[in-house]
Amino acid sequence: MAQPLEKTIYIGPFVHCESLAELDVCPNGMIGVNEEGKIAFILRSIKGRRFPNGEGWEEAKIVRIQDHGFFFPGFIDTHIHAPQYPNAGVFGKSTLLDWLNTYTYPMESSFSNLEQAARIYNRVVARTLSHGTTTACYYATVHVPATNLLADICQSRGQRAFVGRVCMNRMSPDYYRDESVESAVRDTKACIEHVKQIDPLFDLVTPIITPRFAPSCTPEALSAMGRLHHEEQVPAQTHISENKAECELVAKTFPSHKSYAHVYDSAGLLTPRMILAHAIHLSPEERTLIKNRDAKISHCPASNTALTSGTAPVRDMLNEGLTIGLGTDVSGGYTSSILSETREALFVSRHVAYNTGKDEAKLSVEEALYLATRGGAKVVGLENRIGGFEVGMDWDAQMVGLAGVGDTIGIDQSAGPVEIFGQESWEEKMAKWVYTGDDRNTTAVWVKGRLVHSREGFKP
DSSP, rough: OOOOOEEEEOOOEEEEEETTEEEEEEEEEEEOOTSSEEEHHHBOOOOOOOOOOTTTTOOOOEEEEOOEEEEEEEEEEEEEEEGGGGGHHHHOOOOHHHHIIIIIIHHHHGSSHHHHHHHHHHHHHHHEEEETTEOOOOOOOOOOHHHHHHHHHHHHOOOOEEEEEEOSSSOOOOOOOOSHHHHEEEEEEHHHHHHHHHOOOSEEEEEEEEEGGGGGGGHHHHHHHHHHHHTTOOOOOEESSHHHHHHHHHHHSSSSSHHHHHHHHTTTTTTTTEEEEOOSSSOHHHHHHHHHHOOOOEOHHHHHHHTTOOOOOHHHHHHHTTTEEEOOOOSSSSSSOOOHHHHHHHHHHHHHHHHHHHGOOOHHHHHHHHHIIIHHHHTTTTTTTTTOOOOOSBEEEEOOOBBBOSOOOSGGGGGSOOOOOOOOHHHHHHHHHHHHHHGGGGEEEEEETEEHHHOOOOOO
16 A cells, blocks of 8 residues: 655756747756645745745655756656567667567567566566656557556556557467457456556556557457547557558558558547557658547657667658657667657657758757657646646656766766766756766656655655
C-alpha cells in the first residue's frame, strides 16, 4: 500500500517548455504540491524563506535544489518495447524485417516464462524511471499473464504507463503469434479488464490496443482491434512507414488500399487516440489524412538511424500541424533514455537539413525538449495533466543536478559528464544538459507527487 502524500514545497530554479520554441526559465522559484500530487501554487520570484500563509503550507515538507540544478518536467516515452530491453544495443547490420526475425521474436516469445518477464520488466521500469521517464507507452508481448504483470509492476513502482498486449496473427513465427482473430480479441480484452481491476480510473496505468504493425495482422484482425478501440474507449498504438521494404510489403499485402495510413483508417484505427510510431516515409496525402484524423506521431530517431530506416521530416510534419512526441523504440533504439533521444532528434534533423538543403529543418534544443515533454503529453492525450508546470497539473517531475567545476584537477565521475564553469547562461546550461547529460544528472523523479526514483545521497 502506497504511503499517503504530504504537502511539499519545491524551491529553486525550474524550467519547462512554454511553447514549441520557448523555454520558460524561473531561476528562483517555489512550487507547492498538495496531498493529491497536484501543483497547488507557483511563485516565480522568492527571497529567502517565504511560504504561503494558511492551509498548512507553513509545515510543508521542503525539497530544495542544490548547486546548478533545476526542476524539469518528467520525460514521456511515447514508444518503447518493454520485452526487448535485454536486446538494447544489439542489432548488428540488420534492417527492420530481418531484425524482427533474428532478435525480436525469439526474445519476446520467452515471456511465456513469468520469471523471465518479471526480471526484465522490473528492470526496464526501474531503468526508464532512472532516466527521468515518468510516462511510458509500452508494447508488451502476446502473453496475457506477462502483459498483466507489466501493468502490475508499473502500478507498484509508480510509473505512469500505457500497457499494450501485442496483436499479431500472421507474418511471424508459428511459435509466436495469435492463434486467431477471436483469440486476439479475447486476450486483449483480458488485459484491458486486468488494468480496470488494478486502476479502475486509469489514473496511473492505462490499457492500450496494440496491433504490432499492419503486415503482422490480417485485415480481419485489424478491424477487430479497431472495433475494440471504439468499444472500450481506450487508446491504440502501432507502427507506420518505418522502413521502405516494410512499406512495399504493406502495398503487396493490402493491394486494395490507397496507402499504409489508409489501411489503419479503413480498420477504424486512425483516430485522435492512435499513436503511430516512426512515420518516416509517409506521402503528403498520408500526412494530410493523419492530420485530419488527429492521430499522433512518435518520432524515434535513434532507432531510425540504428536500423537504417531513414530520417523522419519532423520540421515538415510540425509545420503541417501534426502532433509529435519522442520514443526510444527500445530495442530498435539502443537507449531507454529520452534525454539521449532529444539529442538524437537534434542530430537527425541536421542530417535532414543537409540532405534536403533546407536549413530550417534543424530542430533547436528548445524544440527537442518540447517533443520530450509537452509534445509527448499531447501524443498520449494528457496535455492537461503532465508535460509542464502549471497550477492544477500533476507533479510529474525530475530534479536535474549539474555539478559546478571547482579548482581541483580531478574528475568526480559520480557527478556526471555535464560540467558547469559558472559563466554559462541558462540557455547554455540547458544545451550542455541535452548534449552531454545522462542519468547521473537525474537526482530524483516524482510521478503524481510520489518519489519514484532517487540517486544515492538524495535527501528529500
